[in-house]
Amino acid sequence: MDRPDDRHPETTAFLAGLTRLLLTTSGEGAEQIERSVTAAARGLGAEAGLLVLPDAATVTVTSHGQVTTLAVRGFPEVFRLDQVIALKPLIEQIAGGRMGAAEADRRLAAITSAPPPYPWWLKLTGIVLFAIGFAPLMQPTWYEVWTTAVLGTVTASLAVAAGRLPRLATVLPLVAAATVSLITLEVFARTPAHGGPVLLMLPALFYFVPGDYLSAATTELAAGFLTTGAIRLVYAVFLLVQLYLGVILGLVITGRSRHALFDVAAHGDLPRWALFLAWLVFTVGTVLAFAIPGRLLGILLVLVYATVGVQTAGTKLIGEVGGTFAAAVLLGLVTTWLAARPAQPPRIVLLLPGFFTLTVGSLGMRGLTALAGGYPVQGFHDLTKMITIVTAIAAGLLLGAVLARRPEPAP
Structure with missing residues (x-):
């Protein structure tokens, strides 16, 4: 005793x-x-x-x-x-x-x-699937998908290696972005017919894009955690800048002009069933990449498809910002309600795959690279759009959580 x-x-x-x-x-x-x-x-x-x-x-x-x-x-x-x-x-x-x-x-x-629930090769597979599932959102083309499979394998290998090499982990976003930029510019982005280079790079780099940090920072600021939110926001911007510098290093190494970073989307050739299946691939990848037990795959799939459905319908009815806000409110409400049940996992686990479908940080990356490529109007448009959508997501998640929480008992 x-x-x-x-x-x-x-x-x-x-x-x-x-x-x-x-x-x-x-x-x-x-x-x-x-x-x-x-x-x-x-x-x-x-x-x-x-x-x-x-x-x-x-x-x-x-x-x-x-x-x-x-x-x-x-x-x-x-x-x-x-x-x-x-x-x-x-x-x-x-x-x-x-x-x-x-x-x-x-x-x-x-x-x-405790060791991770999945071996290194399954985590590597998960990061690749995570990228492939996100690829059709950038460009709905078969070229985007198979290019992402190659580039995603490169970034996944670097991410797994960083788990054993602390020095690599400290500069991983920069190294991953530079490697992907170099390969994309030299091999995959030789003609505008396949879309802009950044559109080909982004799915493979999405694992490193700090959309979660940006949204958490905005939520903390809204909830009154001013110091914490401000610091997290600065760190998220720093990660975006690392990715941006990595892309620019690819330009320097290849000797290409900065105008090679044109932001033009290719004509889509993916059938509807492939676009629908992409979210299944994405969710399976999220489970493996972020060490989520496989038993939760079913409920995460429901949350992902519900979030995508509300965002898509809302965008058609009230525009992109309104649709994103509505989807975030639903996601925040449902995940907070579920997480209050003892048998369900914590809110962050339920929230993460659906949150990623709202694709926050990639807009900031596109904005920075568009500016570097000599396209200031498009660059500032993407950066402004990022700020607006980040705020919409954070406010929606916060509102959903407030609506779902039980009132505190009176003292």
């Missing part, structure tokens, strides 16, 4: 580890971190106060007559959603007072040290 003077260090150690893991999986923003840690602290008979930044948090733990304040760091990612799924029932048990700090810490250590 634990002595009273042992409980505070155990509680503090667990809450610090929990905060660290939540930081590294904070694709949905800072609010969920604060809510989860404070709920776990109450279940352990303690109180926790947090000051959260995207990559760090100050945690103050008060329990058993002692107070400890410590700093926790964790780099934000969304690549191990299996850990996020495993955390939900653990936090629910702790918040319900059904588990002590020592056992909670052991369970947390098991989650943190």
Whole structure:
């Protein structure tokens, strides 16, 4: 049996580890971190106060007559959603007072040290399928699809290698963009008949486009987490700039003129069934690339097709921004409602595939490259469109979440 003077260090150690893991999986923003840690602290008979930044948090733990304040760091990612799924029932048990700090810490250590659910070659396959599924949204052509299969294999190989090479991981978006740019300009974009080079590059680079960071940053700003949202927004822009510089490096290496980055779409030749099937391929790729258990594929497919359906119908009725906003409201409402059920995974897991269908960050990438290619009108148009759609998505997700949440009980 634990002595009273042992409980505070155990509680503090667990809450610090929990905060660290939540930081590294904070694709949905800072609010969920604060809510989860404070709920776990109450279940352990303690109180926790947090000051959260995207990559760090100050945690103050008060329990058993002692107070400890410590700093926790964790780099934000969304690549191990299996850990996020495993955390939900653990936090629910702790918040319900059904588990002590020592056992909670052991369970947390098991989650943190668990290997990914899929081997490296399945993750590589997932990233390729993820890119192929997104390709018809850029250009509905067979040329776009098979080109993406080749380029996606290149970027997937780099992403898997970065998991074992920390130095590569720090510059991965830049290296991936430069490699894809070089191959595209030299091999695949020799004629305008197949569409603009950036349209051929983007599906293979979509895995690195920070649409989730942009949306999370906007949501945090709207929810009042000003410092966290501003920092995350700067980091998202930095990732976009890395991708942009990589594309420009491809121009420099090949010696091509900047006007080679023309933004013209090819005539579509994909049948309707292929466009419909693309979202299935996309969702399977998301499951494998982001370490989501296969048992969730069915519900994620329903959410993806529902999001696409509402966005498509809304765009025809009220325009692109209105359709995107309506789809985001639906996605936010349904995923928040589902995530409140104990048997369902956390909201970020349910949200991610449907969110990706709204295609945020690629607009920023197209805007930057259009500017570099000497097309200022198109470039500024894409950048302005990115800001508008990012805001629409963030506001829609936030509104959907507010509509779905149960009112807090009166004190």
